[in-house]
Amino acid sequence: MQQSNASALASAALGGDDRALGRLISLVESDPGALLQVSPQLAASAQRAHTIGVTGSPGVGKSTLIAELLREFRGEQRRVAVVAVDPSSPFSGGALLGDRIRMQAHVLDRDVFIRSMSNRGHLGGLASRTPDVIDLLSRAGFDVVIVETVGIGQAEVEIAIYADTVVLVSTADSGDSVQVAKAGVLEIGDVFVVNKSDRPGSGVIAADLREMLSLGSHADGFDPQVLELSAQSHEGVTELISELARHRAWLSSTGEIGRLRVRRAETRLRSVLAELALTRADLLDDGAAVPRAAAQIAEGSLDVREAARTILDRTTEPPRDR
């Protein structure tokens, strides 16, 4: 993509052109050169969206819950973007992205923008470019940006850095009090939802979650609530909207939003640094440096850390990657 094209696309996307926004997201996903070029242009546009992460195991009803959030937020005339991440195949690299099936009732609404993303093999619950896409959407005039993670297990906590508010969705089948006491995803929720609340056992898991929350203090001083709701039958969703607003107000009034943004910036910077180092390493000796070192490591004549340091030292004066 030529530079002027990327730049024109970014202007149009920030100005509310959906076609341009769709194409710009693809550039952000696939073209590091174009991303580097439009990044300052995007950063100049103010970031005003409330970013909400929705996470939980496969099948707990994340997409259906997001469709409900769309309905509620649109009732308040708020412009909403959704990024829905699904896993790619480890074999083919392909993906079947189906989260938006539940949200198609909103697709004709001009103030709703829904984008599916393959995680392209990235672990952690998001795609490696999802943070860039969230950042872009939060500057493109949306009031709310909702991010659906891949269906997660116990340790995918990346969303906690990139969303202002994390909704952790579970159901009656999500396990007993020992599961609830484990470290990992249960520590990152700002709002806990027990979905499909008509199912037997919902009250038990909700009680276990409340007990867990009452024992440990949430690291930052917010007291998360446990909400039992049924997204499919539209029950309890208004309470969730109130909780999202309460958490956002708390982030602002305590100054926690500023601290979160610093943590987020640092994480992004570190990941861009790592990526840049790798890109430069791959350019060394026309791409031969890394494979050559790998062969030496494999035969035992070179240590992996020694090799990495040597390569990194050689990349500090890059010949051409700007």
Next chain:
Amino acid sequence: MTMPTPDPERSRTRIVVAKPGLDGHDRGAKVIARSLRDAGFEVIYTGLHQTPEQIVRTAIQEDAAIIGLSILSGAHMHLFTEVLRLLKENDADGIGVFGGGIIPAPDITTLSEMGVAKIFTPGASTRDVIAWVDDFVASTNQP
């Protein structure tokens, strides 16, 4: 376990697979969606009962290169016409449209004159579809 290397060109190619109109027979659409996934493409499946407007909006938001429509209801002339018209209206007629279903030969000729890139009829193999997608993507990447 040895894993085959994913094809980066294919995984950058996004394909919307949709079921327009009222027929509820989605097995064909699902088989196509699944085999395109297994070939390494990124497939966005819309589910059943989509209007042409919904399909075109989806393709724009998802920046699809190609839309695949599965139609078994007999309403193919109307549905393809609408999808092509809306793509043009939204300055998105670079998005290729192909279809599959029970579509009579004379209609296939008309559809192809209207701008539908390819129609697959019953008996086409998933390999044919994948080969066509590769060719289509290669032809649109020409300078």
